[in-house]
Amino acid sequence: METTVIKPQSPLYAVVTGANKGIGLTVRHLAQRGVSVVLAARDPALGVAAAESLRRDFGLENVVSHQLDVRDPSSVETLARFVEGRFGKLDILVNNAGASGLVVDEEKLRDLNIDPQVWLSGQAVDIIQECVKQTYDGGVTCIDTNYYGCKRVIEALLPLLKLSSSGARIVNVSSLRSELKRIPGEKIRNELNDIENLNEDRIENLLKRFLEDLKEGKLESGGWSMMLPSYSISKQVLNAYTRVLAKRYPKMYINCVHPGFVKTDINWNTGVITPEEGAQGPVMLALLPDGGPSGCYFDQTNKAEF
Numbered sequence: 290m291e292t293t294v295i296k297p298q299s300p301l302y303a304v305v306t307g308a309n310k311g312i313g314l315t316v317r318h319l320a321q322r323g324v325s326v327v328l329a330a331r332d333p334a335l336g337v338a339a340a341e342s343l344r345r346d347f348g349l350e351n352v353v354s355h356q357l358d359v360r361d362p363s364s365v366e367t368l369a370r371f372v373e374g375r376f377g378k379l380d381i382l383v384n385n386a387g388a389s390g391l392v393v394d395e396e397k398l399r400d401l402n403i404d405p406q407v408w409l410s411g412q413a414v415d416i417i418q419e420c421v422k423q424t425y426d427g428g429v430t431c432i433d434t435n436y437y438g439c440k441r442v443i444e445a446l447l448p449l450l451k452l453s454s455s456g457a458r459i460v461n462v463s464s465l466r467s468e469l470k471r472i473p474g475e476k477i478r479n480e481l482n483d484i485e486n487l488n489e490d491r492i493e494n495l496l497k498r499f500l501e502d503l504k505e506g507k508l509e510s511g512g513w514s515m516m517l518p519s520y521s522i523s524k525q526v527l528n529a530y531t532r533v534l535a536k537r538y539p540k541m542y543i544n545c546v547h548p549g550f551v552k553t554d555i556n557w558n559t560g561v562i563t564p565e566e567g568a569q570g571p572v573m574l575a576l577l578p579d580g581g582p583s584g585c586y587f588d589q590t591n592k593a594e595f
């Protein structure tokens with residue numbers, strides 16, 4: 290399904306997380322459509338530099354940078370107070386910040402020269418064993434960034450999102466690795482697809498089980514995805530959380546999106562499309578027309594199966 294993007298008629302206010310690089314380019318597209326955007330970056334100097342280059346190279350005065358480490362509750366709270374003081378409400382939140390949680394020998398990975406199709410299908414799992422390592426600490430970082438980080442930001446900004454007059458748009462940047470069909474364990478698949486009964490407690494119990502199995506070397510027997518394990522579960526639960534929220538806040542438009550296999554740092558530049566192309570899905574969902582979809586998963590700009 291293709292959904293059209295509209296240009297806002299009245300002023301809109303947005304926050305994009307992890308916006309200093311890569312798919313964070315979403316900021317530019319929103320600003321070029323007249324949205325006032327907070328470019329949130331973990332490293333404040335990188336945020337200032339990114340906003341400055343948008344001002345210098347594209348004449349965009351409607352972008353302001355602000356520090357945000359999604360793992361740090363006080364940083365999240367400070368951002369929320371900044372948005373409240375500056376805009377008084379929030380119309381669009383793009384949760385783009387993400388971490389792989391993997392330890393990678395990039396040179397070895399480059400030498401393997403893996404076919405993108407093999408990589409995307411998940412069949413590279415055995416080939417990359419030598420150069421892509423999943424540690425327990427990496428798993429914790431990944432889940433704390435991609436799921437809990439996103440949840441922290443949403444919860445802190447929710448009071449402001451509720452003030453958006455035509456229903457706030459929340460876009461959770463997910464991944465192809467999130468798709469339920471890629472999870473070997475049927476029980477895990479069913480739990481994450483049980484929308485009637487799903488809630489944060491159930492999601493977080495599942496994450497605890499994942500981390501226990503990771504610690505004890507039982508991921509395969511536990512039925513978890515073996516291709517980028519912590520990254521996969523972090524995005525699988527992000528999708529589940531998206532559906533929980535969409536059900537809870539029917540006036541908002543809350544969706545998740547796989548941006549495509551984009552050449553950025555998070556995949557050690559193995560991707561095949563540009564950040565420009567990767568930003569298209571998030572931008573489309575950030576600017577959904579009234580009455581558009583909610584609680585859905587998109588593969589780039591097309592609605593897809595969870």
Ligand SMILES: NC(=O)c1ccc[n+]([C@@H]2O[C@H](COP(=O)([O-])OP(=O)(O)OC[C@H]3O[C@@H](n4cnc5c(N)ncnc54)[C@H](OP(=O)(O)O)[C@@H]3O)[C@@H](O)[C@H]2O)c1
Nearest residue numbers: 307311312331358359385386387463464550551553554555
């Ligand atoms: N590239 C792909 O093919 C692909 C595919 C599927 C999904 N995605 C998703 O797309 C999103 C953007 O990734 P990307 O491809 O643009 O990669 P990227 O260029 O590496 O960007 C990742 C961004 O997340 C930020 N970040 C990481 N940890 C953070 C934290 N604790 N607090 C705040 N910001 C943090 C990074 O900040 P620093 O610069 O400070 O590290 C950076 O700005 C991620 O959610 C990723 O999972 C990407």
